[in-house]
Structure formats: C-alpha cells, structure tokens
Amino acid sequence: MTTKRRSVASRGGLRAASAKASTPPVTPDGRYIVVRGRLWRRSNPGxxxxxxxxxxxxxxxxxxxxxxxxxxxxxxxxxxxxxxxxxxxxxxxERGPVWWTDGTADLNRHMARNTPYADWFAGLEAAEEPASGSEHRGRRARRPSGGA
Structure with missing residues (x-):
C-alpha cells in the first residue's frame, strides 16, 4: 500500500516571501547558507x-x-x-565529498549555534531582534486566566 505524501505547502503553509527569506545568510568562508538556524552546504564556487x-x-x-x-x-x-x-x-x-581542500569537516545540516560558526551566527540573530523589544513577533499576548 502506498501512502500519499504531503506537499511542502500542506505541511506548514506557503513560505512568506520577504527580503530576508530570499537571501539567506552565508557563512564568512562561503561554504554554507543558514536556513532556520541550520547550515546547508553551498554549491562549489569553482x-x-x-x-x-x-x-x-x-x-x-x-x-x-x-x-x-x-x-x-x-x-x-x-x-x-x-x-x-x-x-x-x-x-x-551540495552533497557528497566536500569541495574545499583544507581538511575542515563538513557541517552540513548542523545547527549553526552548535558549530564553529556559533559566534558569527549569534551576531546575526542579535542584529535581527525587533527594535521594539517585543518577544511576541506578531502574536497576541496571552491574557491571564481567572476572573477579574
């Protein structure tokens, strides 16, 4: 029996098209992009x-x-x-043997915060914090339960 697989659109809705989403950050050495905090190997620039x-x-x-x-x-x-x-x-x-030659390990699919890129990535996250200081990012604040 074959099970029908869900499309990307049905798993989380359509992805928002924004300037940030269209150009993911690239690690300083140019080896990876970062998407949702995860490193993804870039194509061989050579x-x-x-x-x-x-x-x-x-x-x-x-x-x-x-x-x-x-x-x-x-x-x-x-x-x-x-x-x-x-x-x-x-x-x-993007897969298979790495394209760089300095012997550095492949960190493809690792969370950026758990790699040698952690400090660089933390700097990116700090720069993206909302100016208002709001933690909700578009969500409504929860109302306290109980009668008042």
Missing part, C-alpha cells in the same frame, strides 16, 4: 559556469519529476527522480 547551469537545470527537472511522481504515487518513478536530485546535488557539491 564549477565552470556552463557546468553549474547544466546541473541546476537537471536539479530543477529532477525536482519536478519528484513532484510528478508524488502526485501519481508511482514508487519506481519516485525513487528514480530522487536519485536524479541526489546526483545533481552531488555534482553541484
């Missing part, structure tokens, strides 16, 4: 531009194939599409 563009196009086609396979619930097609996504990401340097 790739020749035509090769990079071809791999990005393949990645996008493979992601569309994953989407289509999820809609059709075809398990064989889904596995093949996911292998294509993985191959494109390995080619881009």
């Amino acid at each position: 790739l020749p531009e035509p090769r990079r563009l071809a791999l990005v196009e393949e990645l996008m086609e493979a992601r569309r194939a994953v989407r289509d396979a999820l809609k059709s619930e075809a398990d064989g097609a889904l596995a093949a599409a996911r292998r294509r996504v993985d191959a494109a990401k390995v080619g881009l340097g």
Whole structure:
C-alpha cells in the first residue's frame, strides 16, 4: 500500500516571501547558507559556469519529476527522480565529498549555534531582534486566566 505524501505547502503553509527569506545568510568562508538556524552546504564556487547551469537545470527537472511522481504515487518513478536530485546535488557539491581542500569537516545540516560558526551566527540573530523589544513577533499576548 502506498501512502500519499504531503506537499511542502500542506505541511506548514506557503513560505512568506520577504527580503530576508530570499537571501539567506552565508557563512564568512562561503561554504554554507543558514536556513532556520541550520547550515546547508553551498554549491562549489569553482564549477565552470556552463557546468553549474547544466546541473541546476537537471536539479530543477529532477525536482519536478519528484513532484510528478508524488502526485501519481508511482514508487519506481519516485525513487528514480530522487536519485536524479541526489546526483545533481552531488555534482553541484551540495552533497557528497566536500569541495574545499583544507581538511575542515563538513557541517552540513548542523545547527549553526552548535558549530564553529556559533559566534558569527549569534551576531546575526542579535542584529535581527525587533527594535521594539517585543518577544511576541506578531502574536497576541496571552491574557491571564481567572476572573477579574
């Protein structure tokens, strides 16, 4: 029996399009971007531009194939599409062996606060604090329970 998988939109609503969301912070060494506090390896900047563009196009086609396979619930097609996504990401340097040569460990998918980038990341978070000092960020304050 095949279970239908939920789309990104159904798991948490559509992602807000904002200036912050469109350009995630990049670590000082250029190896990672930070999304929701987690490090994600960037593409190899040493790739020749035509090769990079071809791999990005393949990645996008493979992601569309994953989407289509999820809609059709075809398990064989889904596995093949996911292998294509993985191959494109390995080619881009986002997965597989690291593209840098100084021997530094790969911290892909680690929380930034638990890595050598912690101080840098804490500085980013401090800069993003709201000017009003409000902790609620758009939420209503809870009213105290009980009669008054």
